[in-house]
Amino acid sequence: MAEPQDGADERSEPQLLGERREKLERLRGAGIEPFPAEFAGRVEIAAVHAAHDGLEAGEETEDAYRVAGRIAARRGHGKAAFIDLVDASGRLQLHSRADVLGAEVHERLAGLDLGDIVGVDGVAFATRRGELSLQVTGWTLLAKSLRPPPDKFHGLEDTELRYRHRELDLIANPESRELFRKRGATIAATREWLDAEGFVEVETPVLQPLYGGALARPFTTHHNALDRDLYLRIATELYLKRCVVGGIDRVYELGKDFRNEGVSYKHNPEFTMLEWYEAYADYSDAARRHENLVAHVAERVLGTTTVERGGVEIDLAPPWRRVTLRDAIRERTGVDVLEHPTREALAAAMDSEASPDDGWGKLVDGLLSKEVEPHLIQPTFVIDYPVETSPFAKRHRSEDGLVERWEAYVGGFEISNAYSELNDPDEQRRRFAEQAEELRRGDDEAQPFDQTYIEALEYGMPPTAGVGLGIDRLVMLLTGAASLREVVLFPAMRE
């Protein structure tokens, strides 16, 4: 659906827009400024409720309040009217009376449109039905609304409109406002926990000369003055480990990564990622931190560590289950991937056919995501991965061909990925070389060779654990959202 331009729009809904335009001009004609600059001294609607929610039906007070918000509903009664006013903290009923305000002022207030933003002075009372209200003693138009708001009762249900015009979703659907409040609280609680644990928050480049730190296709852009192509980062990993080399022993970054890939219920081309690195720690230490962090955040945001998903209760309280990747796959498929250590042997043992391009590591990864992941509902660390698909993870201290890596799964999807970081520069050089070979063979998600990063490691990086946690997916989990696009304010859409 093409987005109507203003001109076309005026043609397609001339009546509704025209009426509001006329009202605007009438207000100006009456000497009323429809977009004044300020409205000082208002309190939040929640404060009025907090002070008077115990009021008996019919009870009046002498307590005056100044509030402001959007007109959400109106019930006219001739010489009186009820108006529902909404601000970020809640909803409050206003009562306008001709005999209090004078006929003209009352009628002008009652004649405002749904969606208009007003400031109101009024006195608290409770109606006969017992609803806390303000008897309006004065009002000011703060912003005229020139477009009709969504349905006051049904809200805005059309998914496309909700994503493309999130402001309308937020106006019409209180649960949407609540979800994004929880998202904000999740990010705040995450920072709070990391800060309290002594981690230093840093900001590394979004525009990078060379992308890396994950296996993904990047977005490319161009810097005119420098006349060079730059990549939008796919991860913060390599820069953060350079910070560890530099002596920031506990470091994290929370921000957007960009991957030039498909969109799905759990993928958006830009997404919010937390990565943290801790020197003198390994992946087991990181797992303990991770389960504590998530439980802390859940407690802060929801007041509980239990969430529901698909009718199943999930408990995020530590400790989480730990299972090796080998056991997780064996449980589900009966195939012991370590008993079939070559591509050919494993492909022969699998029920499903293997893609001819995939090596042993990718086959194992396929078994994990297809056979195991959907069943990992309760929080689970899947540990010890094939080296092929983990170019930055340290070789397992006792298992050949594996690395010290885990991924955290909850609710049937992955939320995090972590490892004991590879800090041997020579081995890192060999891993880069392997990835560069993959790139040459046409795997456009392989990791390009990063000489600068090798040199950083050559100065010496302490043993370090690193974690990447997908914030959008964590918010999905905490809010029960079915899709990542529900927890991203403005998800990527076609033009």
Add this chain to the structure above:
RNA sequence: GCCCCCGUAGCUCAACUGGCUAGAGCAGUCGGUUUUUACCCGAAAGGUUGAGAGUUCAAGUCUCUCCGGGGGCACCA
């Protein structure tokens, strides 16, 4: 990229097996209504049925193409 489903008034929805001038609620307009609450009553208005082509005496309904969205598969976090 592939498969399935969907697109009707500003919003939420109707319209039988293809059949009369595409209906209703909310919102909006006009009139009435001084404690209502999805307020109520009356009147008038509001549509290129996502776009285009085709089949047919007749298309919102059937066919094709395109656009957009949702769900699934594949890939990824």
